Amino acid sequence: MTAQPGKGIAPTIASLFPGGLPLWLKAYDGSSAGDLDLPFGMELVNERGLSYIMTAPGDLGLARAYVAGDLVLHGAHPGDPYPAFSLLKDHTDFGIPGPLELVGILRSLGLSHLVPPPPPPQEHLPAWRNRLEGLRSLQWWGRHSEGRDADAIHHHYDVSNTFYEHVLGPSMTYTCAVYPTDDATLEEAQAHKYDLVCRKLDLQPGQRLLDIGCGWGGMVRHAAKHYGVQVLGVTLSREQATWAQEEIKKQGLDDLAEVRHSDYRKVEEGDFDAVSSIGLTEHIGIANYPAYFSFIHGVLKPQGRMLNHCITRHDNIDRRTGAFIDRYVFPDGELAGSGTIVTAVEDAGLEVQHHENFRVHYAKTLAGWCQNLVDNWDACVAETDEGTARVWGLYMAGSRIAFERNEIQLHHVLATKSVDGVSGYPLRHDF
Template identity: 40%
Template sequence: MTVADRLLRMFTLLLGEGPPLRVRGWDGSTAGPPDAPVVDIRSRQAIRRLVHEPNQLGLGRAYVAGELDVEGDIYDVLDTLSVISGRQVGAVDKASLLKEATLLGAIGKEPAPPPEEIHLAGAKHSRDRDKAAISSHYDAGNEFYRLLLGPSMVYSCAYWAGPDSSLEEAQRDKLALICKKLDLGPDSRLLDVGCGWGSLALHAAREHGTRVVGVTLSVEQLDLARARAAEAGLSDRVEFRLQDYRDVTDGPFDAISSVGMAEHVGDEMYTAYCARLYDLLRPGGRLLNHQISRHPSHPPSNPSFIASFVFPDGDLAPIGTTVDLIEGAGFEVHDTQSLREHYTTTLRAWSANLDAAWDRAVKLTGEGRARVWRLYMAATALSFRYGQIGVHQVLAVKRGPGGASGMPATRKAWLG
């Protein structure tokens, strides 16, 4: 039996019976149907990782370290392998994995995690730890993110109004949709929580004359956001701060946007998060909370590649839980819009940008970090595609005197 034959038996144990797979071993041997997706096992180190962590974390570590690779479109390979399913390997299969690894000479001490794996210190969701968690992801370098995201510098789900839209147009339409939902105008004051590189704040100021305070915990985001505001001549209407949302004290605001930020808040802090935003709004003010959700039937994987390499301390909740918590703080939810399919398209566009400039991305951030992004975007796109996770815009209002919401009678004001 060749190395590849044994590797194929290991992957069948790891992933379960399913679509065919072709495996290439470190000795050049191959096994499996010739037209099946190919997994290239370059080192016994990959097998050691899988023996110790026979799950998505073990696979992810081996991929990031370059000990395991795939051939062809990574989406097709992951889709075929169902790597994102979070399958748990039972005791019998673990014993069989150990036997095959022994025969391959791949038994040994678990290799150290790749340096790209994130390890945080301090109390979970303390201000210092939250800042470190944000920095670990968003301070990967502004040039790297420009390569990935394109000129819009928007790192959240785009709004694809038509099949021929470009990424830039879809992000512009998303920003416009948010501003319409919040009913922004020249007399409005907006708080943008987790403002990123400032794209929503700048759009609101430029297109609606809105005065905006944007807060972020990323130093690199802050520097670029301020530079973009100065270049656009909008520094008099937009103020960017390196500040935790919990430390904002200069309310009330007419509107609050939180786009792709609430996933970082954590289950333990979500009630306090909603209460803080409620306190910062004036009566009649609106909140737009744009957040990834998980389907109730798809609990989080533990251990998780995403939590270990991409978004440490982040949590995803079902949309029903999120709506309950927002209304529990005193808000009245008026609209919930799913953009799940839109995020699949957005992630594919970002991945295309990454692949088109792969050598530049590796030069900017290192091969391991670039491989983290390639794997996480492909796996996440498939999770959106199959409905394991979703993304929703929740529009809520802080009722005014007498219970008045000030909201229009229909959605026509923002959806047309």
């Protein structure tokens, strides 16, 4: 059954979607649009949701209404809206209507809905946008200053360790897994990823490893436990550091492993045999790549190795991050193409030895995390709130689609600190 075209909120909103709305839509005024026999649809349940959509046309307004519970998705679980979102993605960039069309839209939807409601509490506005009156110190000024980075990391990673245990699983690893086979489990793939990084770095007993942006210490523990290296991990998340240190003690790795709550720029030790950076480059800012890789060059021994693992764009064209991702998921996050990463690594004096793309592995990883969120939905909502759980389902499903469609990728870049032409690297890769 197809809803009859006519006046009302649903047909008016549906008309804003470029190429038409691929789902059905119902609104609180009783109107509907689209084929109501389709398995997926949306329901706008109140006026606040309409105000969100009208005052932030496109993905941000739709996300605000969805996170707040004012826009309900039918036919898909909120922990994994992938089946429905895969139809909707790329259809949310509302076009700019002409003057006469705009008048008709405003007349149909009501001028009163042009007053923006307060955004949902899950939305993050960085300090420079909404707290200029209360700057604690000059460290908060400037994108990717230490204060801004700490604030952004706190927003995303200090949600709740228990919440992350439900979503990530026992490995507590929030980075792309590497699947040795198509039917490997998420946990098997995460262990395989850590072991691959260790082999790429050619870690040997007694060596020293610095793991920058170590999260909950998965790489730290794996390298210490299975390769006998002395490992220092650093993270800007206090919650992560606390959890990681407790797990290190629980596994009896105190003599080899340490996770420190610290900005990597505060690390004073040097002379490391290897440096791993797994999922951090996305947070440091493209303009800071030279300083970042120069720091790594400075703390490495001659012939030491570096492995950089990060999300990349499919090209090297500079683009802004989408409003939803910036406000709700990764404040101040920036992505670049792998060529930009390689250039920055080389310009810092490191010699690139190997470069590999794991794009399809990240799509599988995200599918696993979404399934964990579905399986533990009630516990995740109880640990945080329903709006936060909705954010995670939406962002992970959307990211899965982006990886599947080659809009974003995941690259390993392996490099050595070669001195006087001596890299210490074998004739052929041995991992």
